[in-house]
Amino acid sequence: MTVDIRLVLASVGLLWYAGLWAVGLLGCWAARKRYRLRPRSPLAAAPASSVPGVSILRPLKGLDTNLYENLESTFVQEYPNYEILLSVADENDQALPVAQELISKYPNVNCRIVIGEEMVGANPKVNNLIRSYRQAANDILWVIDSNVTVHPGTLARSVDALVGPPSPTVPRKRIALVHHVPFAIVTESRIGSRIEEAFLNTNHAKMYLAINTVAVESCVMGKSNLYRRSDLERVNASLKPIQSSDPTAAQPGPCGLPVFGRFLAEDNMIASSLWHELGARHDLSCDIARNVVGNMSLSDYIWRRVRWIRVRKYMVLSATLIEPFTESVVLAIICASSIRYLFGTQLWISICIHFALWMYVDLDVYASLAGHPLPASIRWQFGAAWVARELLALPIFLFAIFGSEVTWRGRTYRVLRNGEVARAEKSRSWFQRLRQPTNYDPIDAEL
Known part of the structure; x- marks a missing residue:
């Protein structure tokens, strides 16, 4: 036959x-099911003593597009118990005057600026966040990028999703992380900005929602993530389940945010660690992270896509x-x-x-x-x-x-196994790289 x-x-x-x-x-x-109706959370009007406290961590670097409005969206959250920590690595950063103006405008909001970074890895965002992470007064952390603006009800609905009681009819695993679908807002009609808008608001969102609805594997972007510091202090990015029946047991060795400084996509790795090591799951609230896209050229768009494809290649090859x-x-x-x-x-x-x-x-x-x-x-x-x-x-x-080098915030990195990165030196010819491939700063093995 x-x-x-x-x-x-x-x-x-x-x-x-x-x-x-x-x-x-x-x-x-x-x-359609999740975003066409966004009810107000009962936590928004609850007494401060009856809701869990949240520390909002926003890493700042330079004057991002729409920075004032982006930061202001966290000052006007309809939630009775939160603090804001604005992190800058350099005391001369241009974002500081914007942050100070908002603190003056909202004197009743518990907000402070944390200046200085700690070098725990190659990822500058993690380095910038470490001091805020350690100084945060609350266990629940909301890490939100400086180019994101959110609806005033976002925090309350996200806490609902994180700590809300499980359904009596549909048992589910514990939720360790709540994230939000990025939605591009274009402020300058450049070709790269428009293509990024078309990508994030259609195909990317569609596939992102489908994967998270099936929920057979972690799939998280880090524009806006809510999780517990106590959970993060139990994982070490090994992606291996904790070998203990104790619900508070942690992985051996260093744990917490510093260990994720060696990854470029630290947000995705944090989510995967909470999923695999704790056996927990993620959830989406009915809110979006409005990602304000500034002056993006076609080249900027292409290199942004190249960067994340190369990172994903080393994290989820298949x-x-x-x-x-x-x-x-x-x-x-x-x-x-x-x-x-x-x-x-x-x-x-x-x-x-x-x-x-x-x-x-x-x-x-x-x-x-x-x-x-x-x-x-x-x-x-x-x-x-x-x-x-x-x-x-x-x-x-x-x-x-077919490449492994990426550029992020003006710095060049080489993507290594599992999505780890190392700082790359000035570009060389392919012949020079072939003869001397070890032209990268080593990362502390202890991390």
């Missing part, structure tokens, strides 16, 4: 295509390698080729239907997160950026997958 290999490939291709559509529709459904086969252009080719072989349908018909439906679902996700449909004023710009994002996805991936 002869097996028609083309029939097998066409059938497998169509099944893969249907599976990816199921994932996309799951993300679309999750966005998932990274199948990434191109989840993108719309490759899926369109798979679908059209399979349907043509199986049913004789012309390629252009399948491709046109595919992209029309794909964009419709993406725009529905946008409407759920934004709380309104795509504004008519940016419809054509957004559409063009969406097309550019889809067309650029495969070339960017192919470029990124």
Whole structure:
């Protein structure tokens, strides 16, 4: 019996295509269910003594776009018991006057500035946060980037998700981390900014929500994360379960935030550690982290995508390698080729239907997160950026997958195993790197 290999490939291709559509529709459904209604948390009006205290940690460096409004959004949280710690590494940082002005404007908010960093690894964000982490008065920490603005009800709803009672009908594992889907807000209509907006607010959000709805593995971005310091002090980034039945047991050796200073994607690694080492789970509140995108060129966008593909390659290789086969252009080719072989349908018909439906679902996700449909004023710009994002996805991936150096905040790093990084020296020719590959600052092995 002869097996028609083309029939097998066409059938497998169509099944893969249907599976990816199921994932996309799951993300679309999750966005509708979670974000189209955002009720006020009862914690917002509760007495301060009856709610858990929260320490909000915001690392600052320079004048991020919309910095004043971003920081102010944490000063006006509808929650009765929180403090704010604004961290800067340098006493001459340009963000300091903005922070001081807000402290003067809101004298009743418990806020202080923490100046200075501690070098615990190659990650400058972690180095900047260490002193605030140690000085925080509360166990629950909300780490939120300086380019993010949030709704006043975000903290109360997030605490609800973190410490709320388990459902009596649907048992679930303990929640160790609450995170928020990033949603891009464009303030300057540059091509890179628009493409970043189209990416974060459609395809990225759709897949992010689908993965977190299935919840078979940790998948977290660090724009806005809420977790307990007591939990973080029990894990060491080994991703191995704690070998003890004691619910307060910790991993041997150093634990806590300092051990994550050797990772570029420390947020993802913290989430994975809480998931695997504590056996806990994550949750999303019905809020978004409004990521204010500033003046981003096309080059900035490309190098940002390259950076995170290279980091993911060393953290989740198998998932990274199948990434191109989840993108719309490759899926369109798979679908059209399979349907043509199986049913004789012309390629252009399948491709046109595919992209029309794909964009419709993406725009529905946008409407759920934004709380309104795509504004008519940016419809054509957004559409063009969406097309550019889809067309650029495969070339960017192919470029990124064969490298290991990344640039972040003006510094160059080499990504090592498990997503660890080391500072790289000034770029050399490929021949020089071949002859002398050890041109990187070592990281303290104790970390």
